[in-house]
Amino acid sequence: MRNYEIIFMIHPDSSEKVSNIIQFYSNLILKKQGKIHRLEDWGRRQLAYCIKKLHKAHYVLMNIEVFPKMIDILRKHLKFNVSILRSIIISVKNIITETSPMIKIKDDKKIIKKKKNVKII
Secondary structure (H helix, E strand, O other): OEEEEEEEEEOHHHHHHHHHHHHHHHHHHHHOOOEEEEEEEEEEEEEEEEEOOEEEEEEEEEEEEEOHHHHHHHHHHHHHOOOEEEEEEEEEOOOOOOOOHHHHHHHHHHHHHHHHHOOOO
16 A cells, blocks of 8 residues: 545535535545545635636645555546546655644644733733
């Protein structure tokens, strides 16, 4: 089995379907004896450039361990899913389980906001 990192962007109009889409791909991986080491929902983010006249998309990151044949199946599903704008599958050497910098930045911003709301007497 090999390790892969998958990032896909979901159409903003499909925001209510995000959990169903994530569940579908998770089940697909697990049914084929794969393992999910990290799954992060980055939420709706600004795009660097317009894609199909859209300025935002919902990002999802997955680090998985599967057989190479499964990657072909995943590529087909990601390519033909109308809700998915873009996707990338990268082969990685080691298992990655720690939180990504995107989530760390998000958490840091929450902490800063909480500190601003605290009044010192």
